[in-house]
Amino acid sequence: MRHFIDTQDFTSTELRSLLELTGLLKAADKQGGLPPLLAGASLGMIFEEPSTRTRISFEVAMTRLGGHALYLKPGEIHLGVRESIKDTARVMSRMVDAIEARTLKHATVTELARWATVPVINGLTDYNHPTQVLCDVFTMIEHSPDGKRLEDLRVAFIGDATNVCSSLMMICTRLGLNFTHCAPARYQAPEAWQAIARANCAASGGSFTATEDPQAAVAGADFVYTDLWWWVGQEAEIPERTAAFMPRYQINEALLAHAPAHAKFMHCLPASRGVEVTDAVMDGPRSIIYDQSENRLHAEKAILAAFVAPRLKPRSAARSHWHAGRIAEFLKHHPLTEPASPAVLSEVDRHV
Structure with a gap:
């Protein structure tokens, strides 16, 4: 499993591939044909300081790709304070499909990546800002x-x-x-x-x-x-x-x-x-600063699609139908389930 922490972790060919994917997803988005590549997926977003472009671009990118983003604002979780970074990484990995982290110290992001079992994306540290510069080079290509x-x-x-x-x-x-x-x-x-x-x-x-x-x-x-x-x-x-x-x-x-x-x-x-x-x-x-800002959204979509989408379990209509039947049957006989009253049932029948 790979993380997106530093562009130095990637070859020129890999970076060019991400830039090409950014272009494909931007075109799909602009033409109303963006596929829900991250349907059902969740992104945990850790922020140690406020943000405009990073927060908005990641959250909107997840939504447009069919997923969900959870904004964890500064001071809202116990990261490295009442809970070790290791424990935070392990717990979040059980609940989300990826972690984006904007931290004051670069070591915090690298420690998260060390212990996480899902991809970690560097949203900015005191050392670098790789998501920003991916968008910057894409903007240069456009101009x-x-x-x-x-x-x-x-x-x-x-x-x-x-x-x-x-x-x-x-x-x-x-x-x-x-x-x-x-x-x-x-x-x-x-x-x-x-x-x-x-x-x-x-x-x-x-x-x-x-x-x-x-x-x-x-x-x-x-x-x-x-x-x-x-x-x-x-x-x-x-x-x-x-x-x-x-x-x-x-x-x-x-x-x-x-x-x-x-x-x-x-x-x-x-x-x-x-x-x-x-x-x-x-x-x-x-x-071209506003073109540059907008492209944060499209670059973030590319990073999320490349690092998260291939790890998602493929959806199966047959499997969903089978599980739906099991769950419905269980709930029908569950001790806490109260049967609908005759009046409610007759009202439902009239609208079926």
């Missing part, structure tokens, strides 16, 4: 310049080495894209991440660059991406981080003027408008 193959695309990430930066760096270099991370030296991707990216490039033919020059980073870029300059637990660093990034690394019209005319702007959201990016860019003609 690619005419004639450019996936592996020809150039992506410039301007900003802090966030969990999204980590994930985008890994999936892009895995798939053979050309990825640049631009930030002040102190906030660039750590050497361990860069080493993984370079190893990916050696195998895929992609490229990885780290630079402090935002104008050079966006020159030639097909997609310019940014994220928040701080994350949970870094609030005390906000003044220092703002001083380091502002205004040189803000995505504004002046910086985008150094990018090709076809370059598109991306952001995983939520965004701090007027901080890492201006309103003029977010709401401008180059922005």
Whole structure:
């Protein structure tokens, strides 16, 4: 059994397969022909912090595929507090068909996956956000310049080495894209991440660059991406981080003027408008942030279909009919079952 924890766990071929499946399911959904691949299935969704896109996309994806999602809001279960992560994983595995977890620490998700007997899907951790970047690459495919193959695309990430930066760096270099991370030296991707990216490039033919020059980073870029300059637990660093990034690394019209005319702007959201990016860019003609957000839904459908649907027991009309007969016969003679009164029976007869 496989989990969806890190895109590094998958080959380029496997990731391309998920991207293709995303396209198939999006087309089926748009045309009103989405099959109920997860009929009767349940997804347990653990959230240690609030969410907009992750929560909505997974819940709607399960519903549209015929299943059900259970939202376990922050602090609602005993995860790692009054109950070990192991016990939570084992108990949930007996009741749901998959677990999605958005946690503050990456170790929480990996521990869930260690003990779960159903697929675990990483909805975001402090290290990475693999579901987000699967959708991001799918969005890039949809908005690619005419004639450019996936592996020809150039992506410039301007900003802090966030969990999204980590994930985008890994999936892009895995798939053979050309990825640049631009930030002040102190906030660039750590050497361990860069080493993984370079190893990916050696195998895929992609490229990885780290630079402090935002104008050079966006020159030639097909997609310019940014994220928040701080994350949970870094609030005390906000003044220092703002001083380091502002205004040189803000995505504004002046910086985008150094990018090709076809370059598109991306952001995983939520965004701090007027901080890492201006309103003029977010709401401008180059922005594809809302296409990107919608594609979370379609990417989530693909992940759920790929990891959960093959594990479901096939439905059998004959088996259902046989069990229905046994259960109905049992209930007819059960001590707690009260027979319907003659008046009720005659009313039923009149409507049969």
